[in-house]
Amino acid sequence: MASVSVSHLIIFIASMMIAASVAGVFTDSIGQLSNAVSEQGLDVSRDVRTDVEVISDSGSSAVYNSDGNENVTLHVKNTGSEPLGADPGQMDLFLDGQFVSNFGVTLLDGTDGVWRPGTVVRVEIATSGLSAGDHRVKIIVNGDEEVFRFRA
Structure with missing residues (x-):
């Protein structure tokens, strides 16, 4: 019975580490995408204000x-x-x-x-x-x- 608890604990810790690394990658990608959209918005705003x-x-x-x-x-x-x-x-x-x-x-x-x-x-x-x-x-x-x- 103790061996089942230990194996569940190892799987839980491994899944938490994978989830944390995936979240870090997503956070960085979303940050870069947000910056790109902001820069494009500034360019479009400048173009719209030009006449x-x-x-x-x-x-x-x-x-x-x-x-x-x-x-x-x-x-x-x-x-x-x-x-x-x-x-x-x-x-x-x-x-x-x-x-x-x-x-x-x-x-x-x-x-x-x-x-x-x-x-x-x-x-x-x-x-x-x-x-x-x-x-x-x-x-x-x-x-x-x-x-x-x-x-x-």
Whole structure:
């Protein structure tokens, strides 16, 4: 009878050790999953709070070649609630479906280099000349996409 109690005690202790190790693994995995979900939530929140609008007049002659350098000049307003960086690394541009890497961004309101909500930047896209007709510029900032159509 004592041998049965000893064997039950050994099995009980072994099962408690296995349960404790499994619980430790689950706790660590759940913690990592929770951190990943939190980080993704912050990224999505930033994307949702980002909104920009091109406020240039598509019918204006100031959009293309206004200074004689065959540049496309756009004014873009931060209409979201997220402050953005006022530099070319913060946005992607496409001119007539082609990726543009040669452009400059100038903050018109403010001096601290931060594109705050309600402020405007001037985007100057260097081109080698556009043919007469319809053109479009697509601007992507933090996942927010805006398309601007104009005539050259």
